[in-house]
Amino acid sequence: MKLLICYGTRPEYIKVKPLIKEFEGKLDFGTLHVGQHTDKDMIDNEKPDHFLLVPPSGSGNRLDVVFSFVVAGSHEIMKDYTHVLVQGDTATVAALAIAAFNNGKKVIHLEAGLRTNDLQNPFPEEGYRQMVSRLANLHLCPTLSAKKNLNREGIWDNIAVVGNTVLDNIKDVVPWYSNRVLITLHRRENHKQIAQYFDVLEFLALSNPDLELILPIHPNPNVKKYEYLLNKVSVVPPMSHLEFINTLKNCRFVISDSGGIQEEASFLGKRVIVCRKTTERQDGLNSFFNLCEYPDMLVSLFNEFKSDYRIDKPCPFGDGRAAEKILNEFKKRYSDMCIQ
Numbered sequence: 193m194k195l196l197i198c199y200g201t202r203p204e205y206i207k208v209k210p211l212i213k214e215f216e217g218k219l220d221f222g223t224l225h226v227g228q229h230t231d232k233d234m235i236d237n238e239k240p241d242h243f244l245l246v247p248p249s250g251s252g253n254r255l256d257v258v259f260s261f262v263v264a265g266s267h268e269i270m271k272d273y274t275h276v277l278v279q280g281d282t283a284t285v286a287a288l289a290i291a292a293f294n295n296g297k298k299v300i301h302l303e304a305g306l307r308t309n310d311l312q313n314p315f316p317e318e319g320y321r322q323m324v325s326r327l328a329n330l331h332l333c334p335t336l337s338a339k340k341n342l343n344r345e346g347i348w349d350n351i352a353v354v355g356n357t358v359l360d361n362i363k364d365v366v367p368w369y370s371n372r373v374l375i376t377l378h379r380r381e382n383h384k385q386i387a388q389y390f391d392v393l394e395f396l397a398l399s400n401p402d403l404e405l406i407l408p409i410h411p412n413p414n415v416k417k418y419e420y421l422l423n424k425v426s427v428v429p430p431m432s433h434l435e436f437i438n439t440l441k442n443c444r445f446v447i448s449d450s451g452g453i454q455e456e457a458s459f460l461g462k463r464v465i466v467c468r469k470t471t472e473r474q475d476g477l478n479s480f481f482n483l484c485e486y487p488d489m490l491v492s493l494f495n496e497f498k499s500d501y502r503i504d505k506p507c508p509f510g511d512g513r514a515a516e517k518i519l520n521e522f523k524k525r526y527s528d529m530c531i532q
Contacts, residue, residue, distance in 0.1 A: 193529040195221040195300075195522075196273040200228035200246070200262070200284030203452050205238065206433055207279050207303065210360035214515035219522060219529050224269060226262050228284045242269045255283045255316060262287035263294070270295045275329075275526070279303055279357075281321035289324045299324070302518075303356065304331035305338030306472035313470050314381060314451075321472075330525070332518060334455075334509055335475050354517040355510020358452050359459045361433075363512025367441045367460040369501065371403050373494075374443040375425070376450050377467060378410035386414065388487040389467065390421040393447075396494050397424035403498065406439065445501045447490070454481055459507040463500075465493045475508035 197212060199205045205225070215221055225238065227245035244265045246258050262284060270276060276292035278285040279302040292299045301324050311319050325331065325347060333339045334356040342351060377389055397405045406426040409419055419427055431439065437456070440446070446457045449467040454476060457464045464481035467490070471477060480503060484490050523530055 193274045195275045197277045198224045200226035204279045207357045210357045210515040258283040259287045263291045266291045281317040286320040293327045298329040300330045301328040302332045305333040305341045307341040308470045355514035357514040359510045359512045370442045372443040375407040376448040379449040383414040392490045445497045455509040461503045
């Protein structure tokens, strides 16, 4: 038995990195980076056994390009492996799961069972993760509620609740609170209202001079083209993950449409205004974070969070020991994969 750990985006790499570290010298495995993202954060710090570079999409649909390239390009690589581990819910993940299925490989899904049950929110991620669940042979769930989501879909076997691996990266980080508000906005479903969000953020920066609103600008052209609307908001270049965590650990609270940040912020005791209509991370809803469905809702939530920002509850997404728990699961289930 041999495991192929796959990733293609920065969030995927951040979440499989603890597994790569934990498995080293203990399991027979290789790594595949399919190059959907090629952030400096990833290129400088990883040496994958296999690398595919997804070509530019040109005028075509980016998701179609990723899907077709990854399915075709991973075929030869998978021949030397029996099991394929994918993380999350991107086009990379769905394509690799289908490629593994087509090649008779066992699919292991990390961060399984997250659901909004709305295929348009978030799009296309909700469709992809439901698809992968039908193909997976082992479901590594971050929470008990994620396991229950799978149960409701008729999936009862080969499920393990292990926590979220993203927390393993920050288990030793000591948080504190400052006058900074950390902001990230980039999701596809928000592209049509980025300008409205930026207008509201500029108003909030002007009306709260005692707070510093800091926004690492996302490189997506649908976001970056509205950067000119922000003058009082501190706009900075995209951050490495280490830089981001150093900013997150000392902010007062967070405004974001990201998924993973909801978990990291909760672990560090930071409340999050989630700029989305729904979230697949229901465990923290209305305690660690609140939904902001439209830009008009942001002012009232901001005013609440700027004074009521401390959380004194255990994080619902894990304890920072997910990789260790997953290794133990592999030892029990796949003894032939272990290095003696």
